[in-house]
Amino acid sequence: MSHVVERLPLPVSSLGSDQVLTVHRFGETGARPKVYIQAAIHAGEIPALLVAHHVLALLEDADAKGAIKGEVIVVPAANPIGLAQRMQRRHLGRYDLDSGVNFNRGFPDVTDTVEAAVAGELGDDPVRNVAAIRRAAIDAVAATPAAQPSPMLKKTLLGLAIDADIVLDLHCASNALLHLFINAASWPDAADLHADLGSEATLLEEETGSGVAFDHAVANFWRQLAAHHPDRPVPLACLSATVELRGFADVDDETAAGDAANLIRFLQRRSVVSGDPGPLPEPQCDPTPLAGVGFVMAPATGVVSFKTGLGAHVREGDVVAEIVDPMAEAASAARHAVTSPTDGLVYELADNHYVVEGQCICQVAGAEPLADQRENLLLD
């Protein structure tokens, strides 16, 4: 049995209270592949919390049988700060109420520090290069200044994950199909993850223009180093994915247990956990570029009535919703039609029906990058 539970104290911004991060470790420290899984860095994304609970149960079973071959770290509730944020009987977990910063942005980018540390060290052996880069990345995170609770939380999470082979960041969206965000450089390596999880929309991202999210912080420095040293073998040594476990309301044990079983099957396929994963399931879709996502913005404030549903394939110009202004002087003038900017799959819809002008109400995964795309490819 290798299972160890650690409780790491976090700094707090009020007197008389404590916060801890709970970290589960399985397998031998330093064993490979190393897998890091965290849930709900946006604290209110409850499907992720329940899936992490089921993953832990399956890992405990596997551990009891001696089946953990690599090293697995699970942080089943990655954001104790956000879990404590309530206002007027509502939980608010996406932004730090103290700073206003999105909990999944502003992670330290170690690229420059690692670059400076390894520039003279990289040689012709990819294995040695990977080891040197990982050592430098661990040091870079450790040297990142952080004192306030949120930056300290981000530094702690990144320190646990920065040298992993596989990082899975579990989230959920508003009202959505199961979908993935994956670094474009990890495709087609990630095709097994895409199929094992039954992803219904897999979005391949390059530069997002949206600040450093966790999935980017753990993987993008590999891509940058490889680009800066084309004469040296630098593989993309971390497969990192943001896993969007449908919508906020999709919380039930049966679904979560199925997702957890799919995750463990993927870990078996990657020889992290022993056991036969069986044949790879048929993928549910082809991946599409993040730059091909059509964001449908509300043109007015009012009540949204959707004319499409999750999983629908729409064409550019199709009406996907109407915004109804109940204060219009004539009912005949109360409706504004909203159309899709691209051909593609409707994979996310707003989960509230009173929407404000400029709010994204629908996301459509298109196969081609859009010419007039927004600068920020992720919604804040």
Ligand SMILES: [Zn+2]
């Ligand atoms: Zn999230």
